[in-house]
Each structure stands twice: as C-alpha cells, then as structure tokens.
C-alpha cells in the first residue's frame with residue numbers, strides 16, 4: 643500500500659479527497675499526522691508553482707509521496723486575474739463577500755460577451771527524490787452581473803455556468819462535486835493511479 647500525504651490541514655478538503663480516492667490501494671495521511679511539517683508560503687506566479695512547492699516541501703519533510711493542490715478563478719478580460727491571488731483579491735483582510743464586491747466593481751463596464759471565466763485546479767504529486775507529476779481540471783463559465791445563490795464558497799455566487807443556466811452557488815454539493823475543476827483534476831489523478839496499479 644502506497645502512503646500519500648495530502649499537504650493540507652483543512653479537514654473538509656481532506657474528507658473530500660478521501661472520498662474521491664476511495665478504493666485505491668493508498669494510505670492517505672495529512673499534515674495532522676505530521677505536526678512539525680513546515681508551513682509553505684504560496685508565493686508562486688502560477689497554480690502549478692504553488693502546488694509543486696507545497697508537495698515538494700512535504701515529500702522531503704515526511705519521506706513519503708506528497709500531494710498538494712492550488713486553485714482559483716481566472717477571468718480572461720482581466721488578463722487571468724484574480725488567479726493565484728483569488729483568496730486575497732480584495733486585500734489581506736479579504737473574505738468571500740469583499741472579493742466578490744471587488745470583482746464586480748472591476749468588471750462593471752465589461753459586457754456579457756467578454757465576461758467568460760474559468761475555475762482552475764492544479765494537483766501536484768511529488769516523491770521525496772524530487773520527481774513530480776501534475777494533473778489539471780478547469781470549469782468554464784461567466785461572471786454574472788450580480789451574485790445569486792447561497793451554496794458553496796468563494797466566487798460561487800457570481801460564477802454562472804451557461805450549460806446549467808445557474809450559478810455554482812445554486813448547485814447541490816453533489817452536483818458541484820461531480821462537475822467542478824477540483825473533481826476533474828482529482829479524476830485525472832485517480833485515473834493515472836489506477837493505470838499505474840494495473841500495470842504492476
């Protein structure tokens with residue numbers, strides 16, 4: 643059984659990932675099992691750089707394979723912003739409401755046809771020897787003119803998915819977990835592991 647340490651202390655995320663990886667011959671640990679693990683600053687320019695930095699640091703610290711993710715919102719008309727700054731778009735004391743307010747303010751003169759956006763998630767798996775593999779998931783949509791719905795978190799109330807005719811904040815958790823950028827990235831990771839275990 644291969645041990646993989648998920649580089650996070652977020653219990654909600656760990657629970658979600660445990661469910662996504664169910665049935666694989668993996669023993670999933672988290673940073674709760676390694677209290678002395680270093681805190682890694684997410685100061686990269688890309689989701690990939692941040693996830694890789696976290697996964698490498700944790701693989702080296704624990705001596706086990708480590709998995710890390712980074713995600714956020716990218717808006718084409720804003721040159722990819724908020725991107726890696728999604729969590730703190732409105733500043734150091736930002737919260738979801740402040741980030742949404744800022745996004746809608748910055749985009750107030752941008753017409754509907756130029757409001758396309760994507761949620762992106764990059765997952766990186768690193769071994770203690772420094773070798774890494776990455777997996778990506780994207781979810782295309784459009785920034786609504788006003789928030790709608792109260793489910794989910796982050797930018798969900800303003801992320802409108804045309805194919806569904808609603809914002810992500812109006813989806814059930816099950817629906818979101820089937821369609822999201824995170825679900826897609828984890829789906830690719832799972833497929834890669836299944837292939838690897840089949841080839842043994």
Ligand code: IMP
Pocket residue numbers: 711712713714715728729741761794795796797798822
């Ligand atoms: P992290 O990958 O957990 O660091 O997420 C970074 C930020 O991206 C979050 O704080 C949210 O603002 C945004 N974000 C990532 N995934 C989602 C999502 O599924 N819905 C809404 N916002 C998201």
